[in-house]
Amino acid sequence: MMSSSTSPPRTKAEIAELLGARDILPTAQRVELAALLLATQQHLSAEQVMSRAKIAGLVVSKATVYNTLGLFVERGIVREVIVDSARVFYDSNTDPHYHFYNVDDGTLGDVATVHVPIEQLPTPPAGTVTTGVDIVIRIRNRP
Amino acid sequence: MMSSSTSPPRTKAEIAELLGARDILPTAQRVELAALLLATQQHLSAEQVMSRAKIAGLVVSKATVYNTLGLFVERGIVREVIVDSARVFYDSNTDPHYHFYNVDDGTLGDVATVHVPIEQLPTPPAGTVTTGVDIVIRIRNRP
DNA sequence: TTAATTGCAAACATTTTGCAGGTTC
DNA sequence: GAACCTGCAAAATGTTTGCAATTAA
Numbered sequence: 001m002m003s004s005s006t007s008p009p010r011t012k013a014e015i016a017e018l019l020g021a022r023d024i025l026p027t028a029q030r031v032e033l034a035a036l037l038l039a040t041q042q043h044l045s046a047e048q049v050m051s052r053a054k055i056a057g058l059v060v061s062k063a064t065v066y067n068t069l070g071l072f073v074e075r076g077i078v079r080e081v082i083v084d085s086a087r088v089f090y091d092s093n094t095d096p097h098y099h100f101y102n103v104d105d106g107t108l109g110d111v112a113t114v115h116v117p118i119e120q121l122p123t124p125p126a127g128t129v130t131t132g133v134d135i136v137i138r139i140r141n142r143p
Numbered sequence: 144m145m146s147s148s149t150s151p152p153r154t155k156a157e158i159a160e161l162l163g164a165r166d167i168l169p170t171a172q173r174v175e176l177a178a179l180l181l182a183t184q185q186h187l188s189a190e191q192v193m194s195r196a197k198i199a200g201l202v203v204s205k206a207t208v209y210n211t212l213g214l215f216v217e218r219g220i221v222r223e224v225i226v227d228s229a230r231v232f233y234d235s236n237t238d239p240h241y242h243f244y245n246v247d248d249g250t251l252g253d254v255a256t257v258h259v260p261i262e263q264l265p266t267p268p269a270g271t272v273t274t275g276v277d278i279v280i281r282i283r284n285r286p
Numbered sequence: 287t288t289a290a291t292t293g294c295a296a297a298c299a300t301t302t303t304g305c306a307g308g309t310t311c
Numbered sequence: 312g313a314a315c316c317t318g319c320a321a322a323a324t325g326t327t328t329g330c331a332a333t334t335a336a
Contacts, residue, residue, distance in 0.1 A: 027316060061318040066301060088228045102271060115265040122258040128245060128282040135278050139271040170291065204293040209326060
């Protein structure tokens with residue numbers, strides 16, 4: 001199984017291939033948004049994605065940014081991070097890991113799973129299955 | 144230090160006292176909302192609080208529910224739980240613990256900290272301090 | 287009586303949706 | 312050419328706010 005710690009796809013062809021592998025029709029907007037998102041390991045809100053797209057000269061509407069981010073989450077291209085009721089963050093690192101969330105900045109940082117060794121997980125309630133474990137370490141700038 | 148696992152305050156006088164201890168003026172709406180919230184250990188969204196208040200025959204506006212929940216969070220009467228981008232949950236259990244989140248139901252369950260033994264926490268980035276650790280175990284109903 | 291609180295409605299921010307026009311295979 | 316995608320604007324959600332009327336100490 002390939003890890004997203006592999007160096008990011010660089011060419012549009014590589015990105016188109018990556019999208020195709022997840023049954024995503026690689027339209028111009030999707031390829032460019034994926035290129036933007038996957039360029040580095042990062043955590044961006046939808047609004048940040050839009051502003052970076054605009055800065056990069058991309059022609060994408062707000063609706064398409066939201067639709068595309070939703071599709072990318074559904075297909076495992078990026079991961080949703082829920083730490084703040086005000087907005088969703090999209091994480092280009094889909095490998096298992098946890099997060100620091102700076103409530104002063106509104107910025108996210110990665111925490112490798114090895115840094116939070118968990119001895120055991122509780123059994124989920126009867127009739128349910130565990131689909132994931134999210135750990136958020138909330139931090140503040142020191143006064 | 145008192146734990147919220149103590150049996151809940153029952154009388155309005157007890158609740159008023161509890162609010163007063165946190166420098167919250169115990170108005171009728173606040174006392175009734177606190178009584179509703181603290182009756183048992185539970186996880187309610189603002190909308191659920193409003194609907195239960197209405198069912199209980201309370202006279203409270205939406206603005207007051209939101210203002211009061213915000214105040215209660217700030218003063219440690221209840222705790223915010225962020226697991227879903229669509230709404231905030233308010234947890235009447237303020238003792239340290241983690242959560243199951245059933246994404247099918249939108250329901251929360253408690254997980255005692257002893258059930259997720261963490262050997263160590265990572266050092267927060269320079270210039271920051273850790274203010275809390277949230278763990279959410281996402282579950283789904285078995286197919 | 288003076289400050290604090292409430293309620294209503296309007297404002298907000300984020301995200302979703304309907305639909306006409308454009309694109310892809 | 313059939314299915315799918317995009318963009319605009321409007322709608323939907325959940326939450327916050329301005330302000331006049333009410334209540335608390």
